[in-house]
Amino acid sequence: MSKIAVDVMGGDHAPDEIIKGCVRAAKEIDCTLVLVGREESIKEKLSVYTYDQSKIEIIHADEVITMEDSPVVAIRQKKQSSMVVGLKLLKDKQVDGFISAGSTGALLTGATLIVGRIPGVERPALAPIIPTKTGYSLLIDCGANVDAKPSYLNQFAIMGTVYMKHCLGISNPKVGLINIGTEEEKGNQLTKEAYKLLDQELNINFYGNIEARDISEGKVDILVCDGFVGNIVLKFMEGFGKWILHMLKVEFMRNIKTKFAALLLKKGIYSLKDKFNYSTKGGAPFLGVNGLVVKTHGSSKEQEIYSTILQTEGFVKNQLVEKIAKNLN
Amino acid sequence: MSKIAVDVMGGDHAPDEIIKGCVRAAKEIDCTLVLVGREESIKEKLSVYTYDQSKIEIIHADEVITMEDSPVVAIRQKKQSSMVVGLKLLKDKQVDGFISAGSTGALLTGATLIVGRIPGVERPALAPIIPTKTGYSLLIDCGANVDAKPSYLNQFAIMGTVYMKHCLGISNPKVGLINIGTEEEKGNQLTKEAYKLLDQELNINFYGNIEARDISEGKVDILVCDGFVGNIVLKFMEGFGKWILHMLKVEFMRNIKTKFAALLLKKGIYSLKDKFNYSTKGGAPFLGVNGLVVKTHGSSKEQEIYSTILQTEGFVKNQLVEKIAKNLN
Numbered sequence: 001m002s003k004i005a006v007d008v009m010g011g012d013h014a015p016d017e018i019i020k021g022c023v024r025a026a027k028e029i030d031c032t033l034v035l036v037g038r039e040e041s042i043k044e045k046l047s048v049y050t051y052d053q054s055k056i057e058i059i060h061a062d063e064v065i066t067m068e069d070s071p072v073v074a075i076r077q078k079k080q081s082s083m084v085v086g087l088k089l090l091k092d093k094q095v096d097g098f099i100s101a102g103s104t105g106a107l108l109t110g111a112t113l114i115v116g117r118i119p120g121v122e123r124p125a126l127a128p129i130i131p132t133k134t135g136y137s138l139l140i141d142c143g144a145n146v147d148a149k150p151s152y153l154n155q156f157a158i159m160g161t162v163y164m165k166h167c168l169g170i171s172n173p174k175v176g177l178i179n180i181g182t183e184e185e186k187g188n189q190l191t192k193e194a195y196k197l198l199d200q201e202l203n204i205n206f207y208g209n210i211e212a213r214d215i216s217e218g219k220v221d222i223l224v225c226d227g228f229v230g231n232i233v234l235k236f237m238e239g240f241g242k243w244i245l246h247m248l249k250v251e252f253m254r255n256i257k258t259k260f261a262a263l264l265l266k267k268g269i270y271s272l273k274d275k276f277n278y279s280t281k282g283g284a285p286f287l288g289v290n291g292l293v294v295k296t297h298g299s300s301k302e303q304e305i306y307s308t309i310l311q312t313e314g315f316v317k318n319q320l321v322e323k324i325a326k327n328l329n
Numbered sequence: 330m331s332k333i334a335v336d337v338m339g340g341d342h343a344p345d346e347i348i349k350g351c352v353r354a355a356k357e358i359d360c361t362l363v364l365v366g367r368e369e370s371i372k373e374k375l376s377v378y379t380y381d382q383s384k385i386e387i388i389h390a391d392e393v394i395t396m397e398d399s400p401v402v403a404i405r406q407k408k409q410s411s412m413v414v415g416l417k418l419l420k421d422k423q424v425d426g427f428i429s430a431g432s433t434g435a436l437l438t439g440a441t442l443i444v445g446r447i448p449g450v451e452r453p454a455l456a457p458i459i460p461t462k463t464g465y466s467l468l469i470d471c472g473a474n475v476d477a478k479p480s481y482l483n484q485f486a487i488m489g490t491v492y493m494k495h496c497l498g499i500s501n502p503k504v505g506l507i508n509i510g511t512e513e514e515k516g517n518q519l520t521k522e523a524y525k526l527l528d529q530e531l532n533i534n535f536y537g538n539i540e541a542r543d544i545s546e547g548k549v550d551i552l553v554c555d556g557f558v559g560n561i562v563l564k565f566m567e568g569f570g571k572w573i574l575h576m577l578k579v580e581f582m583r584n585i586k587t588k589f590a591a592l593l594l595k596k597g598i599y600s601l602k603d604k605f606n607y608s609t610k611g612g613a614p615f616l617g618v619n620g621l622v623v624k625t626h627g628s629s630k631e632q633e634i635y636s637t638i639l640q641t642e643g644f645v646k647n648q649l650v651e652k653i654a655k656n657l658n
Contacts, residue, residue, distance in 0.1 A: 146517035180560040188475035213568035239542035251597035261590035268580030
């Protein structure tokens with residue numbers, strides 16, 4: 001039976017919400033969850049729930065990597081942290097996947113230093129799903145590589161294609177390069193060079209450049225960019241979406257008439273809110289790491305942890321890491 | 330009396346809407362408008378309006394630069410285009426400002442090649458206003474410099490500060506550097522280096538790094554970034570905003586109950602829509618050009634042209650170009 005390790009100490013709502021999510025997921029999955037963190041505390045919190053004890057194991061880890069820690073220093077020095085212990089379990093093939101809601105920087109550093117890259121991969125990438133008009137798109141890279149080379153972007157496209165095909169069931173995913181214009185010659189040095197590589201790459205279905213105004217249209221399945229641009233898109237979407245919801249709320253609360261209108265619209269507005277909230281879409285794997293490392297949003301609660309575990313189980317079953325290795329070599 | 334030239338042939342709704350906007354503005358401004366484009370056509374269209382004839386002049390220009398033209402080729406070869414003719418009027422000090430809704434790339438190329446840079450300015454920048462929770466912020470640069478150097482970003486901050494102080498009346502505008510984290514050491518090579526320069530720059534009020542999720546919060550008055558990132562933010566905001574309004578519309582039209590709710594909310598939703606529509610905020614000057622060149626959105630209609638003309642009159646009165654020159658030297 002497969003095993004998935006979960007960093008119980010990482011994220012804004014650790015350990016309570018992480019444990020809740022694990023208990024809920026344990027009821028539905030076919031694999032064992034390995035909860036990594038302070039054993040006594042985990043045991044105590046688990047004691048209030050009823051669950052299949054054969055499905056949850058605990059591995060003790062005394063330290064915690066915080067958001068304030070420098071990623072490299074933390075990974076090197078906090079050997080007893082839940083993140084480092086979890087990544088080592090993965091490296092040693094004691095588990096088939098590792099999930100964390102902790103520091104993205106530390107997780108990427110740890111994934112690269114401890115687990116290592118798939119041979120042939122230049123840089124692993126963080127690839128979350130973002131909502132669009134037609135459903136969703138994969139945004140790759142989203143913060144792992146802030147100074148990228150054209151060849152990285154080409155590999156991101158290949159890894160993204162494998163992921164979308166085998167894990168999300170999209171048969172021939174379209175790859176778009178995020179750029180400032182649609183024409184081939186548009187862009188900065190990086191995107192101009194990357195365009196040429198992507199255009200010649202046989203392992204992907206290249207759509208061409210995609211302007212930022214078309215991202216939400218869902219014209220492509222995979223949005224390729226460097227980690228700086230991806231981070232800007234992802235976080236701007238989060239902040240802008242939040243502001244719009246705030247403005248809607250203000251309009252709804254304006255007077256008795258608008259409050260009544262809000263009541264009539266309630267269901268629709270909730271579904272809208274849910275659509276913006278990309279964290280409900282679960283976690284994002286670091287594609288290119290020689291083991292399954294999945295990052296989930298720092299603000300993850302029970303629901304997100306639960307979704308991410310189910311999703312990670314799917315990645316294990318679909319042999320995501322093995323398929324990326326095969327497609328890059 | 331000052332003169333402002335307007336490119337009557339540029340933009341999606343040229344020449345009709347451009348002319349409409351000019352006629353409307355002519356009633357309110359203290360300066361003369363110089364309409365640049367096909368004389369006969371302009372005369373014919375003007376003939377249906379009543380306006381103070383001393384306030385509108387026409388300068389003939391036979392050619393039109395289209396969105397399909399390569400910027401550099403178009404500026405070099407289409408000497409009789411409304412854009413080139415207008416920019417030459419500005420260069421020769423026949424007019425005090427030039428407005429165009431035509432190709433951004435061509436306008437930037439033309440502004441740089443024909444009008445030239447203010448001595449000491451490394452690169453001019455396009456700086457539109459974007460809506461935020463607290464009002465608006467200046468986004469500089471927005472597409473002029475896709476491969477920027479740290480020193481460009483520092484000059485953008487200075488030019489943006491002059492603009493916000495003298496044209497928008499913000500006494501000590503806060504400058505934020507768009508980045509992937511708030512800490513000083515975060516970012517790519519460009520932002521890390523730019524941070525150091527901005528932090529030491531005495532002519533600005535530097536706030537520090539600003540994450541994309543905080544852009545809409547309006548924490549700073551000036552958002553500094555390279556033109557690639559600025560273009561992504563601006564266009565993503567446009568596309569994402571459009572999608573959200575589309576989803577709201579779908580919710581409103583769902584059934585008789587929601588349609589009634591929409592009716593009750595009508596006014597509020599219109600004001601929301603207006604808030605997203607950054608084109609109503611008028612045009613964006615190319616800061617750093619040795620003459621006042623103002624770009625307005627390609628989709629500009631009467632309202633936007635009218636606002637941009639009023640705004641440009643303000644830039645002339647406030648001696649924007651002269652003040653930037655003084656502050657950079």
